[in-house]
Amino acid sequence: MAISPALLKQLEEKRQVAYAAGGAAKLAERKKKGLLSARERLEALFTPGTFMEFGLHAQHACHDFGLETKSFPGDGVITGVGYVDGRPVAAFSQDFTVGGGALGRIHSKKISDLYDYAMQSGMPVIGINDSGGARIQEGDESLSGYGQVFYRNVLASGVIPQISIIAGSCAGGAAYSPALTDFLIMTRKNAQMFICGPEVIKAATGQEASLSQFATAEAHASVSGNVHFIAENEGDAIAITKKLFSFLPSNNVMDPPHRPTPVISLESDAAMNEIIPEDSKAPFDVHQVIARLVDDADFLEVHRDFAKNLVVGFARIQGLVAGIIANNPAVKAGTLDIDSSDKGARFIRFCNVFNIPVVTLVDIPGFMPGLAQERGGIIRHGAKMLFAYASATVPKITVIMRKAYGGAYLAMCSADMGADMVFAWPSAEIAVMGAEGAVKVLFKKEIAAASDPKAKEKELAAEYREKFASPYEAAAKAMVTDVIEPAQTRGMVAMALRNTLSKRETRPPKKHGNIPL
Known part of the structure; x- marks a missing residue:
């Protein structure tokens, strides 16, 4: 007997609910700000038709302090595996339209399970971060969830490359997972990353500081050093990710993707x-x-x-x-x-x-x-x-x-x-210090006694470079392979x-x- 059409219809309906998570109104509002949806971000990353989603139906019914029961389709994160330039890659994309992308128990489990799969399969993980932090309603379970993710970040470190894209809010505990990965790419607009917001800073220290001073891509890229690349927009962030990936191996037992030329050219430039x-x-x-x-x-x-x-x-x-x-x-x-x-x-x-x-x-x-x-x-x-x-x-x-x-x-x-x-x-100088400084230390008396101290100092410096700092001296002592x-x-x-x-x-x-x- 064929499978019941009613069951197939039910499956399709459930898929559509998951695909429409967050609702049309929220998605439209984000589009006005130039923000892609969580799914659109993954579609831009992967070769079309190659994405296999993990945990489409996973969700946690969250009790909002006993007053209301809320449903979070996908639990605010989309996870799965797809292909980037012919190579398999694991990725997750947090969905800010579903509970602010906040991390709860199932949200954490989906990311942790993805990491476990990626490490066993030897494939990189790309995380697209857009989250308000821990889901307060879940209390200690959300904190435990962050611990599970952090633990995977550390286990994966040095085993598979980890790339983080900061494409929206990345606040509080949410900021630590990207910080544990290898490379951070942050969009210039619509993205913030911080542990404590302006209100908390003021309450704790009395200092008044705006997000522009410490939470933006510019602040993290030039001052704190937390971010490795600034992307002009989300499309640019995906392009930088792909470019970076083109230089990296999939895991630590593979060589990087070398493309050696057939013949080594020794032509002079x-x-x-x-x-x-x-x-x-x-x-x-x-x-x-x-x-x-x-x-x-x-x-x-x-x-x-x-x-x-x-x-x-x-x-x-x-x-x-x-x-x-x-x-x-x-x-x-x-x-x-x-x-x-x-x-x-x-x-x-x-x-x-x-x-x-x-x-x-x-x-x-x-x-x-x-x-x-x-x-x-x-x-x-x-x-x-x-x-x-x-x-x-x-x-x-x-x-x-x-x-x-x-x-x-x-x-x-x-x-x-x-x-x-x-x-x-031939222009190399290898020495304990520069020639000018060295002669001032070694030949104080000779320089002082000279009729023209500056000329003497210059003469001695040139002699010092030739006798003690020359690359040929280092080569003679087998410290240099060749000049x-x-x-x-x-x-x-x-x-x-x-x-x-x-x-x-x-x-x-x-x-x-x-x-x-």
Whole structure:
């Protein structure tokens, strides 16, 4: 006998109720603000027709303090699996039109079950966050639910990539789950992320602060450093997510999606020789070097608006995916400070757990001096860079462009910190400190006794550079693999990456190192 038409009709009716969760009026109101629905967001992410929803009928009848029983279709979140550029991806999208997207027991279970499936299947998780926080009516169950999600975020860390899109409200406990993921993308409009709102801040501290000061994409991207990318709108957020995903493996036992060119090109790029100013103190923008180093000048910069003295991001070099870390002399002379050390260390550690080779471009006069930096813990923060590079076992290629002074030279992945190959340009200076500072310490008497102290100082500085800071001195001591023309950089780095892709390194057995957090 055929299945009863009444049952099929009932199924279709229940599906339509779930699909229309929140109601037409609320959806129309959001569209006026330029907001997509929770389902539309997933439709934009996945290849059409590939989304398999988990828990369509799951919901929790919520008793509103005994006064009213409310039904939350889907419990305010849509979860499932689909394909992005031919690869399976797990995703969830919180639905603000259903109970403000607040997290309750079933809401949490749907996300937790999705994470369990993704970890077992080895696929990334993309979360689209739009939630008012914990569902107050469910009390301790909502808090327990957040704990379950946070626990999965941590279990998944370093196993599968986790990307969070902040596309609406992300308040209170809701903000901590994205903070535990690998990358945060936040829309410029209609999105806020904070733990305590203006009223709570005022009640607790007496300070008056507007959301624009601490909760917007701009504030998080440039000041707090919580957000890695600002999206102009939700469509842009999805586009950034797909671009980022194109550089990442699906899990930690796979290689990133390399697309090696059939033949390694060693062709020289004469324009690279023109980028670096002759004066070692003159600033220049390292983005110019990166653009000529990577394929088609296609560089996805991460944390672009935060700690701009260090540039990090993803690119391909003759088809091979690489993480790029570079000092930027155009900002704070390229020094490492508290924020840039944190930024760099976290990026290196991400690359390491997901098998992405690291290419480091060095032009650093040292760590940022100053009372605020010292009192703020520059020692502890700078040590994170040392720890991150030394603990990384992926291929590490370093190019010393100009200055490489003191402990900061080591913090930018010298041979002693585990670089597999170190190339230096003829303009490189490798020393404890700059030549001018060194001669003032070493030759005080000679400079003072000279008829023209400034000329003597200049003469001694030039001599110091040649005898003690020259890249050839470092090469003679096997601290540099080769001294190369800037024009040769792209070809040499490409060949170095190819030659180290098979690298395997065993470390002493341990649970994990104790990074200076």
